[in-house]
Amino acid sequence: MSNATLYYTTTSCGASNFIAAHRAGILGSKLEAYQADIGSHKVLTGPKAGSDFYAINPKGNVPTIVLADGTVLNENAATLQWIADNAVTSVGAANGTSERYLLQSKLSWISSELHGTVGGLFNPTISAEVREFVVAKSYQKLQFLNDVELADGRKFFVGSGFTVADSYLYIVLSWSPYINLDLTKFPKVEAYFKSISELDFVKEAHAAMAKASPSA
Numbered sequence: 001m002s003n004a005t006l007y008y009t010t011t012s013c014g015a016s017n018f019i020a021a022h023r024a025g026i027l028g029s030k031l032e033a034y035q036a037d038i039g040s041h042k043v044l045t046g047p048k049a050g051s052d053f054y055a056i057n058p059k060g061n062v063p064t065i066v067l068a069d070g071t072v073l074n075e076n077a078a079t080l081q082w083i084a085d086n087a088v089t090s091v092g093a094a095n096g097t098s099e100r101y102l103l104q105s106k107l108s109w110i111s112s113e114l115h116g117t118v119g120g121l122f123n124p125t126i127s128a129e130v131r132e133f134v135v136a137k138s139y140q141k142l143q144f145l146n147d148v149e150l151a152d153g154r155k156f157f158v159g160s161g162f163t164v165a166d167s168y169l170y171i172v173l174s175w176s177p178y179i180n181l182d183l184t185k186f187p188k189v190e191a192y193f194k195s196i197s198e199l200d201f202v203k204e205a206h207a208a209m210a211k212a213s214p215s216a
């Protein structure tokens with residue numbers, strides 16, 4: 001059976017799947033990874049380079065994982081769990097455990113509450129009034145992260161080791177400077193972000209994505 005294929009970009013939420021798959025030890029074995037351009041909606045690298053990304057994923061977004069049986073999987077909460085279930089090095093608790101349900105819950109929170117809110121700030125056409133509303137809502141989410149989820153200074157979002165929830169949360173937080181969100185207001189969140197960004201395998205994954213870019 002052929003491998004599954006991940007489509008991602010180097011800075012979007014798709015990158016969290018690359019980082020997780022790199023940590024999981026499945027890139028080039030169970031999962032091939034190719035870049036897509038989510039502006040032009042073209043595939044950038046790999047055997048389908050130059051082709052219409054909508055033909056692969058009608059939503060046109062990343063992450064997209066095309067499974068070996070042809071199933072097209074989207075949505076971080078699902079794609080990241082596929083990576084966790086196919087990992088060689090663990091990036092998530094086993095199915096059926098309380099910790100796994102917690103992982104699902106946190107992935108859903110990142111996707112629907114945090115990513116779903118801050119993502120709106122990438123839109124250059126929003127009015128100042130709308131922007132103010134979205135920034136306030138984003139800060140509410142980050143405050144919760146700071147005061148509740150990460151209040152004890154934990155290094156990882158779920159359990160005692162790095163999971164797919166960390167790769168996703170880390171990437172969403174990494175957008176802050178580009179959308180003018182001030183993470184220094186949230187010291188626990190800032191410390192968490194710094195600590196994940198300094199992990200060797202996270203740095204390696206960024207280097208591998210840069211190397212795989214067409215401009216490299």
Ligand SMILES: N[C@@H](CCC(=O)N[C@@H](CS)C(=O)NCC(=O)O)C(=O)O
Nearest residue numbers: 012013014038060061062075076111
């Ligand atoms: N609901 C999706 C959102 C995925 C998403 O927003 N992907 C962005 C990059 S972070 C994208 O590909 N945008 C381009 C597009 O939608 O055309 C999830 O939770 O995974």
